[in-house]
Amino acid sequence: MNIEAFRKIEERAFYALAGLLGLVVLIGLGAAHYMETHGHVVTGMNNQIVWGLPHVFAIFMIVAASGVLNVASIGSVFGKPVYKARAPLSGLLAIALLVGGLTVLMLDLGRPDRLIVAMTHFNFKSIFALNVILYTGFMAIVAIYIWTMMERKMYVYSKYVGFSAFIWRLALTTATGSIFGFLVARQAYNSAILAPMFIIMSFAYGLAVFILVQSAMYAWNGIKLDPAILRRMKNLLATFAGAVLYFTIVYHLTNLYFAKQAAFERFILVDGGVFTTLFWVGHILIGALIPIAMLLHPTIGNKLKTVLLSSALIIVGGFAQLYVIIIGGQAFPLELFPGMQETSTFFDGAIHHYSPTLPEFLLGMGGLGVAFLIATIAVRVLNFLPRDDSYHVSKDSSSD
């Protein structure tokens, strides 16, 4: 459909899209209600795999939320005009994804009705409690950040608020990675590297989401993205995807060096069934090697379709990576007596099984629905469309 024909039905298209996303949200809420009334017995989660697919969705969105703000940070903090034009959209997506992720996390609680308890009782030694503060603070700072960027009178403050948001987002992702990094009990976690690894994961996931959303908005409005900007963003995306791969390699090499971690590494890398497949095919191949090769290819790498496909692959790879980290990490049994074979009625010493059920998936999708419904409505009512000043683009296109 050409853009003129689309303009005529644009309003209806908007309501159709918002309606569709609203339906996804409603289905997600229905799934959460079903899980709450019947109990978690209707999910694939159990007393061995205590965090399941909803957590994969939630953590993806939370990590991507902090990462998508990077676009704004590069603009405001590091003074790159091309990214400055994208800063408001970047801030909006950060808030939308965080709300989506937190919605899933909250609705998966055993007692979601006790949200008020979580907001009023704090154990400050808990990373979770700290995260409640970091997440709400993040939303407030980013909202102020958007305000300073969109309100001319406030613009002078945007650099300072942007810098605060940048520091805050680093703290937020450090804390998200530390949810796992501070778990001394489990072999998959208990590692300081998880915090920086989650930060670099956020860079890649966030930029991939941003590129897809920006492209959808441009297509909707019949605008073509400047090739110089596309090239710059795709190079950055390839760099981030490469950095995720690097951290993944360091994480596993570190584990392989410790004899006590050998069995766990063997499980993930060699004979862990679905987790091994998801690691090598989902994360490494689809989520890293293929998109990096595509993005860095001298000819096809500069095409919009390549960049969009690579972004989508990085997101798919991100889900695979988080599935392996979160669920694979729990599937490997706790080692209570190192060097001993353990058996019990409570599945000690056995690989734990998990088969996600439909309500869990629908809840996760509902969270994505929440995020994109917020973004869709916000870009409709406020001016979030990145508009490039051609002077800046041509002046800046010499450097990436």
Place this chain on the structure above:
Amino acid sequence: MAGLAIAPGVTLFDLAHGRAPEEAASSKVRWGMLIDSGKCATGCDDCVAACGKENGFTGSRETDSQWIRKVEIKDLRSGQSHSLPMMCQHCEHPPCVDVCPTGASFKRADGIVLVDRHICIGCRYCMMACPYKARSFVHEELHDQNPDVPRGKGCVESCTLCVHRVDNGGQPACADACAGAGHNAILFGDLNDPSSEISKRVATLATTQVRADLGLNVGVRYQGL
């Protein structure tokens, strides 16, 4: 309850064995258990059955709660095997308490680690953090509960060291059952009282803390491993 009514509404409690409801748990006491794996027979699950009966849970599906379980361990090099009950180890530095966002997981002054069912939001972070797989999440509606041991769908739970018995001067159901059957593999007592049987044995015998490398200083010790 060990007590004597001295006037209407006024009761004198026998403080040597129990505590008055209004009296707080004291850090002078550290409740603990010593489990002798040499006396714990493979296949015997008297402690598990007693715990289930006392606290109202049954079943061994992946979604069912198990506050205590029998673990069989075998050294693959020597072929030596042991059988032992595993439950909440009532750590001095419990990881479940550290990670709990609301403070629902808490340690009483007398060392008993509990979950406050009123403020547990069911996030299961404590289950991720526990090195002993001692915690269970209630996955479905419960019926016919023991009024002394309130449990609830959507909350996390674990061995309470039968706190309702201990506070009334008794000992955990598992220890009672083990002794009642003549095995005497579970010794319950105050680790802070040098004259208690458990303290004497911990002071003189080689005992083990499971995952001692984590430095949690657990209240449940094992002998004969």
